[in-house]
């Protein structure tokens with residue numbers, strides 16, 4: 820089974836999970852990057868461009884991303900991992916889904932959340948976007964990041980193992 824895992828990360832949690840899963844499955848891994856980098860300070864400073872960034876997130880806008888290195892059609896299963904931002908996927912992930920052809924591909928979705936966060940809305944919106952692009956979502960998982968790094972790695976590893984029985 821050829822797996823690709825594509826992820827976006829701002830503060831590293833989603834990357835840790837993506838790398839753990841990639842190691843477990845022997846997957847190719849790809850980081851989704853915006854053309855114009857986003858910094859965590861963009862969310863803490865008050866400016867017009869930051870308001871516009873927040874607006875992009877809640878209105879599920881896309882954002883210009885660097886050209887992906889891999890074509891999802893070259894894989895059997897594609898795992899897409901995003902942080903949850905304001906109850907939505909990161910705009911870069913929306914752009915990634917929009918620029919790939921998922922026709923007849925099995926897709927797994929992961930959303931990382933803060934303590935007491937809820938990944939349901941994010942996962943269901945991403946699920947619809949994948950379906951529109953011809954793909955079939957075979958599993959979704961929200962992963963809370965309030966645990967220790969070791970626990971997060973173990974949770975990601977167990978999730979990767981569970982994909983083997985699907």
Ligand SMILES: Cc1cc2nc3c(=O)[nH]c(=O)nc-3n(C[C@H](O)[C@H](O)[C@H](O)COP(=O)(O)O)c2cc1C
Nearest residue numbers: 828829830831832833902903904905906932933936
């Ligand atoms: C701008 C912003 C908005 C966020 N909104 C939510 C949210 O709505 N729900 C939630 O559970 N977590 C939210 N979080 C927390 C992140 O989803 C969580 O820390 C995630 O693991 C970060 O992933 P990363 O380290 O890969 O960037 C938000 C974080 C940021 C920076």
